[in-house]
Amino acid sequence: MAGPMENEMVLSESLNVTWGRKGNMDLLESWFMELKARGLSEKTVERYKRALSLFTRYFGRDPRGVDPKKAREFRRFLMSRGYSPRTINTVISALSNFFDFLMEEGFVDGNPFKQKGLRVKIPRSLPRPLSNSEISKIMSCIKRMKTKVAFELMLYSGLRVSEVVKLRKRDFEFSNGLVRIYVRGKGRKDRVTFLWNSKAIENLKKVLEEVGDEDRVFNFKEGNLKEIARRVSSKCGVKFSCHTLRHTFATNLVEMGMPLEYVQKLLGHSNPSTTQVYAEIRLKKIEEFILSLSNKREERSGVSLARED
Structure with a gap:
């Protein structure tokens, strides 16, 4: 296992290694070009590079020994180092994409990052709009x-x-x-x-x-x-x-x-699903409206319709 890591996704010099060849092109460089060809933005490609940097610093330079169990250990390692759920999921997505590419190139036989339950659940919070x-x-x-x-x-x-x-x-x-x-x-x-x-x-x-x-x-x-x-x-x-x-x-x-x-x-x-969070805002407003109606009705009838906590 590689040494300690900072709690930021920082590019590592280990990205200069050569993991197999595709013609005269390094496999890593070939993958980066493939990402750009698919229309991914420079910012997304940069995030994927940082994810790969974390991978190489943890596993070393050869991806072939990584199995589903080691992928789960890697996730626990990131969690223990204080990475946010969103960052961890970005790393998992990037590495799953990378292993798909390695499979297409015949470099590995499976994708250890494409397993059910590997992603970290992200707590949903309703965005607070400005008044x-x-x-x-x-x-x-x-x-x-x-x-x-x-x-x-x-x-x-x-x-x-x-x-x-x-x-x-x-x-x-x-x-x-x-x-x-x-x-x-x-x-x-x-x-x-x-x-x-x-x-x-x-x-x-x-x-x-x-x-x-x-x-x-x-x-x-x-x-x-x-x-x-x-x-x-x-x-x-x-x-x-x-x-x-x-x-x-x-x-x-x-x-x-x-x-x-x-x-x-x-x-x-x-x-x-990204927009769905706003549906929850609407439901919350509806609930508040219903409770306000029930409170008004209580004032008139003396009977409370509001829910009990």
Whole structure:
């Protein structure tokens, strides 16, 4: 077993080893190219590389001795080192993908990471949306118009921060009081979403007047915008991140009665189960409404319909 590991997925020099050959190409490099050919984003490929780094530091340079039992031991090892369930599952997915590739190349006979129950259960938590007063506080703390518009696009159109920074002027189409936005999304999946908040549309028009058709609207990098959100959060006293803005957009749509499949399309979720968490928000609101009705009825009749804890 390799030595101690930090609690971050850091690339290891052991990735330079050669595990078999495919023509004149290292198998690892061949796998990375295969991932890119499938349309996976650079960020996803980088995560897979980090997962493989963890693997080589634990098992060494030869994957052929890894069986299902050792895969489970590896999972327990990651858990003992404090890795989050989500990170562990990302590592398992990456290694399962890698072993599928090794099987196709005839390098191994089986996939020890494709076994039932290997993934770690992730506790589901309902995202807390921002209130109107919190949104007002946040926006009042942002002085630069471009920054405000970037935040409004996440809040009122559900864009990811990585999508906002890629937007060009040509990606916006104004029609009938709303804006159609053509998004180059996660995993190279394109989609269309909309902006219909009148104040946000007004601010967007001001920003676009200063931008050429082929130019990017924002000069931020993804990390810059996240850091700005942290500073604004501290300044205005409202705990939020860029992703909180997107959560708020989705939650508000569901609470207004928009079907989940529509919300899924606007958010760009390829897996419907990712959007399903918002159904739980809707059920929670329904329960709160029913309990409020029962309390009103109790006041009138003296009989409680509320559930007992």
